[in-house]
Amino acid sequence: MTLDGERRFGRVLSCIKGDFIADMTPCAPKGGYGLSYPTGSASLAQVVDRWQDYADHLGGIVGYAADASSLQFDGGFYSPNHKKRGAWGDHWTFKVDRLTGKAMLTQEGKPDIGYVCAKAKPRF
Known part of the structure; x- marks a missing residue:
């Protein structure tokens, strides 16, 4: 995770990376959403603040x-045919307890994976 470490579209973004993420750039503003292009490199297309603003994003x-x-990151895809929660299907959630450092990765159709997080020390 990189918290408040990127700036795009005039906004400060936090990002997460891991092998559970595919076909998207997993960055978003606090309380908002990052929308990735549906094809190609799946780079970030825009950021929005409300779920209503991604309702037609493919x-x-x-x-x-x-x-x-x-801290919590949720990632997924919009699909008009998704059976859960209307058109939004979250494929993974990564939630961290800031007090204990314990984290949980929940993925659709897979067992939960626990992590222990620690603040990285700056190298420079």
């Missing part, structure tokens, strides 16, 4: 939320 969608005790 491509990867990443949400990011943070408060004093937790």
Whole structure:
């Protein structure tokens, strides 16, 4: 995770990476969503603040939320035919407890995976 480490579209974004992410750029503003292009490199197309603003987006969608005790990234795709929660299908969620450092990766159709996170020390 890189918190508040990127700036695009005039916004500060937080990002996450891992082998569970495919076909999207997993970055979003706090409380908002990053929308990736549906084809090609799946780079970030735009960022929005409300779920209503991605309701017709065809491509990867990443949400990011943070408060004093937790961080959470949710990633998935919009599909008009998705059977869960209307058109949005979240394929993975990564949630971190900021107080303990414990994190959980939940993926659609797979067992949950636990992690222990620690703040990285700057190298420079």
